[in-house]
Amino acid sequence: MRANPRDVRTGILYIDGDVAAAEGALAAGCKFVGGYPITPSTEAAEAFVRRAPQVGAMFIQMEDELGSISAVMGASLSGKKSMTITSGPGFSLMMETIGFGAMLEIPFVIINIQRGGPSTGVPTKTGQADMMQARWGSQGDYEVITLSPDSPQESFDFTIKAFNLAEKYRVPVMLMSDECVGHMTEKVVVPEADKIEIEPRRLYKGPKDKYVPFKPDKDLVPPMVKAGDGYKLYLSALTHNERGYPTQNIKNSSSRRLIDKIRLNADDIIEIKEEGLEDAEVVVVSYGITSRVAFRAIEQARKLGIKVGNLRLVTVWPFPDKKITELSKKVKGFVVPEINYGQVVFEVERCVHGNANIILVPHGGASVHNPNDILTAIKTIVKDKKRYDGILEFKTELELRIFGSGDNK
Amino acid sequence: MKNETHPMENYLRMDRIPHIWCPGCGIGLAVTALVSAIEKANLDLNKLCVVSGIGCTGRVAGYIKLDSFHTTHGRAIPFATGIKLANPELKLIVVSGDGDLISIGGNHFIHAARRNIDMVVICVNNFIYAMTGGQVAPTTPSPAYTTTSPYGNFEPSSNVPQIAESAGAVYVARWTALHIRRLTNSILEALNKPGFSVVEVISPCAQYYSRINRLGDGMDMMKFYHDNSEIKHFEPTDNLSIGYQKEITVGKFVDRERPTYTESFQKWLKK
Amino acid sequence: MNKNPILNALGETLKKVGIDKKKVCITSDIFYKPEDIKPLGVDFYHIHRGRSIAFATGLKLGNPALKVIAFIGDLSTLGGNHFVHAGRRNMNLVTICINNYIYPFKATKKPVKTSFSTYSNFERPFNMPHLAKSCGAVFVARWTSLHTKELSSSITKALHKSGFSAIEVISPGGHYFAGIPDLKEEPDLIKFYYKNSEIKNGEETMNLEIEFGKKIIVGEFIDRERPTFIDLYNKRLSKVLGDKFEPYGGNRD
Amino acid sequence: MNRMEATVTEIRFGGFGGQGIIRSGIIIGRAASIYDNKSATMNQSFGPEARGGACSSQLVISEDRVLYPYVIRTDILVALSQEGYEKFVHELKDNGKLLYDEDLVKLKSTKRIDTYSIPATKFAEELGNRIIANVVMLGFLTSITQVVSKEAMNKALPESVPERYVELNIKAFDKGYKYGIEQKKAK
Structure with missing residues (x-):
């Protein structure tokens, strides 16, 4: 439409x-x-x-x-x-x-x-x-x-x-x-x-008396009807069966399907923007405004001859597990900048399975990253011969100035 | 001149002055009235707490040198309720705006009034959400313009004294920022009255409400209050809704006795 | 015949009210079983606590052709604000407030206990009709759930009114109780309230406080006209935008 | 932090609320990004600081995509108030350009930077409305710095102001523009 x-x-x-x-x-x-x-x-x-x-x-x-x-x-x-x-x-x-x-x-x-x-x-x-x-x-x-x-x-x-x-x-x-x-x-x-392509409402088209509110189509998503169309709907946010009636039998309920309809359709839903991943030794994983600031660091790193791949999460949830795991087997490490003290980076860690190093470039908020910090993190990955357990948290220039270097490297 | 100190220095956090309020705003006047009332009430300052929510008026707590709390949006009253019930010795003053108390905090407002929790609520009503840049509030009269009513507000507006009265407040008054002396007296009376008291302060918002509606600056609004407010004590609260640039009825409307929450609780305990 | 007296009254109403049942939607933050709802032949939405009126507002604005009845059981806790503001806006809804608040009455001899207030209830309940009137409702009534005929007639009137109607139904739910010596069964309790009520139509809402040891006053108290939210919206926007504005009617298909 | 793009111009506007500081940023940004085919990212001050008193907006113009959205070291500072000048003059680059209203701003030092003055508010009053002082300034800015083309501004300006004020705004712009050319010659 x-x-x-x-x-x-x-x-x-x-x-x-x-x-x-x-x-x-x-x-x-x-x-x-x-x-x-x-x-x-x-x-x-x-x-x-x-x-x-x-x-x-x-x-x-x-x-x-x-x-x-x-x-x-x-x-x-x-x-x-x-x-x-x-x-x-x-x-x-x-x-x-x-x-x-x-x-x-x-x-x-x-x-x-x-x-x-x-x-x-x-x-x-x-x-x-x-x-x-x-x-x-x-x-x-x-x-x-x-x-x-x-x-x-x-x-x-x-x-x-x-x-x-x-x-x-x-x-x-x-x-x-x-x-x-x-x-x-x-x-x-x-x-x-x-x-502009528009997805229309997924309306039920069958005979009125055959309508079952939560009976899914093949893709696990059930069609809908509108209020006041004479379907005598009974909807309750209690755990419910296909008819929408409350049940305590989880096996017969929609609970599993709420998860599956997203997870099993993940390939269709997930959108990432990738570039330079083929021969990358470092991959920057980022989303939102941070990916834009990070790109400045990526450009700069490339000028220095570092092979940096750029992985932008357009959809952060669902998370591109497969893609990250696949990459983790080929690259030296990941740099994850985000404007928090580590959220999505733990998802990256989960998918990397210890195959590569991960550096978090955190930011306390109220502004965006200094691209130089991300660049330094990229360089660190390239230089490091050692494999770290867990995530290495990068101290930004600003933090170093305020708090000193601490025990992080 | 050097030795001269600000008359309200004992009550204000002078290190945070200048405040953030715009020129022509009435919140400062409400603060002045509150401080004068506190001074006159001769209360133990260590037993007074000021609680504010979010918004322009929500910043009041940050300038008053008492135990003061700047809480989340709409939650000033339940926060104050907690303080009061934990330590009934304390006297609670809630200062917040119309959006904070009547819109998002409306439920807490009516329930605190129903329970008759002992506190003084000063509701600074400037008819608009000013901190976020001038959106329609439940108190915005029709057809005033705001950024979320760009074609003129069509919703009927809240009548704060009426809500307070019908939910069970024991003391309800309304003044404009111009009636500073009477406002001070009302706050003083409320401070001395056990139970849930509400004092509404109609206040100019020169930066948003007046500007969008071309009503002039703060002084023009004060002049408007001068010319258009009428004192009618104990006027039935049904008659107190405020129309756009219409007459504002001010005065003390409710002054009654009901057992406070703590009193009822004590009584039940004894039983 | 529905076991629940309020749904029963509603069922009777819907049979006779002359409104297309297809267009009637019930939103409720009280749980009703599918088998109790199905006979009504309407759409039913069981909403999480306190949000019945807010949800109903969306339903109505999404499609103004709908007749929305919002059951609220939790006004005394979560949903009070939506009630007050829907009243102010005069949102075209019929709200049925099930008052299962627990009052101490003389007849019970001992104070009532609930699981939350172990020391019995000392809080005062809302004077709901007065609050409804103050916030702008156009139709306000109160009945006990045994006033089936009267309740049905009030719901009929409310459904035909345009604007925010509030009907309070005194209907204590038995399973919330503990420790009432004289009244162990729910039907007994409802009968007790029924017997202790007095019909006074048109009574000043201010006098409708439910008080210890006094009779509960029931009846229809307010019946007035105010333009609804959608009326006011269409009027204002037509005035400002003229022909460019197409009055809001939602999907009437 | 140093900006890594070579082709970037960073502009800061400082003044009071109501002087059109934010609108100035929008007009130039629109001219540069829509009609000069560059990238232009505009940001403004928000919150209590944006009200009544001080007000500022910032604009980053680039031949390529603007990646870092805020100014770091400004190339051009436009000051319409003393506070705007004092607050932001330090972030000007060496040899950066300071454009200011000579009746509203008193310079403390001219070291390190190029300064250009114009009686923008006075000109605006002469044209009939002091509210268009910012547009006089925009004309001045265009001719002095050439950060946007006059053609682009001619297209962007009418789109950015209420229809009944278009003519007045164009006059104001031209006034500033011409004054800029004269000043440049004089230098």
């Missing part, structure tokens, strides 16, 4: 990442946003609300984040493509309902413009420390999909992708952007509507 021309602001725009995400949502056919003001995500809601009445979309500013995400659940089950926009503290408040959405397989998108934390943290500055929370922040076992953009252009593109994945797999999809990308103004090319 193609986008509706009315929804798409075709042209070359000069907008920030927040606004680009809102434009992406509109282009993807999003017709409902429940939101609540929170820095640094508010610009996205403001951009959406200005355009909403002209494209038949509804924006409601709810009384809190609990309300906004709950309203998003309702609107999505009414048949509208729906999303909410938030940042760290709001994201934390939404966790319970994200689990609810995962359990009832409600398609929706969350834009999380990450900021420095924990708690109130640094509202106007950047961070990438919600990555683990995004994966399993709600109670119980479920899988989600997250995407990390590195620019306003990608905020636009990935928001559309997020909606498509949400509808295709009936799963919460999170755009894990950050303050830096959200508040950065750049050129964004919005294509013509007929160049």
Whole structure:
């Protein structure tokens, strides 16, 4: 299906990442946003609300984040493509309902413009420390999909992708952007509507009396119906069977399928951007704004004759396990920069199985990495003859200046 | 001149001044009233706590030299409840904004009032979310413009005294930032009253609310309050909603007795 | 005949109310069994605690053609804020607040104990009708669950009203109780409340406090008109944007 | 940290809220990235610092993709307030250009840097509205530094201001631009 021309602001725009995400949502056919003001995500809601009445979309500013995400659940089950926009503290408040959405397989998108934390943290500055929370922040076992953009252009593109994945797999999809990308103004090319591919809602087409709410298709995803279409739905977030009825028999429930529909379709879902991996001795694994800053270090390292591969995680969750394991057998080591003190790097470690060295280049947030730090980490990998156990944590120039060299090398 | 000290120096964290509030903002006036009331109440300063949530008014706790807590968004009241119940000797003052107390914190607000937890809640109402750049609040009158109501707000607005009264507050008053003396008196009365007291302070937001709606600066808003506020003590709270640039009814609306949470608890314990 | 008296009243209502059942959705943060819900012939959503009204708001805004009934059982804890703000916005919903709050009554001789408040309950419950009126509800009623006929009639009125309706149903759930000497069975307790109630339609909501040893006043208290959220939205946007704006109606297909 | 791109120009705008500091960044960024076919990344100050008082925006323009999004050592500082000048002058490169409103900024030293002054606010008042002082400054900036082409600015400017002010803005831009040419000759 193609986008509706009315929804798409075709042209070359000069907008920030927040606004680009809102434009992406509109282009993807999003017709409902429940939101609540929170820095640094508010610009996205403001951009959406200005355009909403002209494209038949509804924006409601709810009384809190609990309300906004709950309203998003309702609107999505009414048949509208729906999303909410938030940042760290709001994201934390939404966790319970994200689990609810995962359990009832409600398609929706969350834009999380990450900021420095924990708690109130640094509202106007950047961070990438919600990555683990995004994966399993709600109670119980479920899988989600997250995407990390590195620019306003990608905020636009990935928001559309997020909606498509949400509808295709009936799963919460999170755009894990950050303050830096959200508040950065750049050129964004919005294509013509007929160049934008849109995943339609997966509606059930069989006879009404044969509808079984959680009976999956071959790809493990069940088709949906809309509220008020006369299907006499009974939906409960209690552990339920195919009919949606509560059960304590886990074997007959959808619990396993919530995981499998993502894990077994991982090859279709996972997107990575790779370059120079063929003969790389060092691989930089990064996502979001960090991958952009890291690329500067990669370029520089190459000028010095180092063979550096670049692995960008477009989808951080699900994680490209196979790819990393495969690489680990060929390379000397991995450099993982992220704006936190180590989250995704543990996933890299898990997949490397001790085959190669790993250096984490951490960052406390409120700014982005100094590319020189990443470059130094790359050089260290090349130089090291020794194999380390676990992850080597790199001390950045700034940390060295503040805390001294400590016992890390 | 050298020896001259600020009259409020004992109550403010002078090392954090200048504060972050914009020129023309009314929060500073609310702080002045609060400090004067504390001074007049002659309370043991070591037994006073100030709790704030998030937002412009949420920064109040950071400037007052008492035990002060800058908590998470909307959670000032439950945080204060915890302090109060853990140590009933303490006197709790919650200072926060309309968005923090009435929107995200609305549930805690009504439940604390229902339980009649002994605390003074000062709700600085500037009709807008200012810290995040001017979004619509439940208190925004219709049809005021904000960044999330770019076509004019169409939602009916919250009537803070009415919510407080219907949920069970024992003392409810409203003043504008202009009525500094009466405001001080109300806070003083509230401080001396056991139970859940609410004092609403209508305050200008020169940077966002006034600018988006072209209402002039802080002084213009003060003049507006001067010309358009009417004191009506014990006015039924139904009549207290505030229209856009309409008359503002101020005064003391509720002053009643109900056993506080701690009292009821003690009574049950004895039984 | 449904075993649950409230669902029973609702079932009776839906038979006669003259609204397309297909368009009726129930959201509830109280769990009802599929076999109790199926006979109603409507869509049912069991929501996590406290978010029934917020979810219902989304459902209604997603498709304004729906008639949404939100059951709330946890107003006394989690969902109060959504109630207050949905009332303020005059969101077009029928909320049925199941009040299973536990009150001490004289007849019980000893104070009631619940698992949470081991020293018996000393907290005062909300005066729900008064709160509903204050936050802007257009229709407010209170019944015990044994007032089947009256309850059914109130739900009918609420379904025909446009705006936020709040119906409180006093219906203590027996399994939450422990240690009431005289009233061991749930039906007994409901009967007790039924007997101790007094119908006073149109009573000032301020006087509806449920108090120790006094009769519970039931009836219909508020019935007024206010424009709904969607009305106000369409009116304002049409005024500002003129022909460019197509009034919001959702997917009415 | 040193910026590794050779073809990068870093610009900082400093002034007060309400002077159009952020809009200035957007207009130049738009001109450079859409009409001059370069990359331009604009960032602005947020939070309490962005209100009422001091305000700043930063712009990184590059022939290739901008990878590091913030300024490190600025090539050009545009100061519309004393505070904006004092706060940011230290991050100017050696021989970097300082452009300032001569009625609003008093220089403390001219060592190490090139300075260019213009009575931008006065010109704007003469044109009828002091709010367009930033656009006078943009004209001045364009002619002095040539970091963007005049053609690109001519296209970007009308898109960035309300329709009824387009003509006034163009006048303001031209005024600054011409003044810049004269100043350059004079130097």
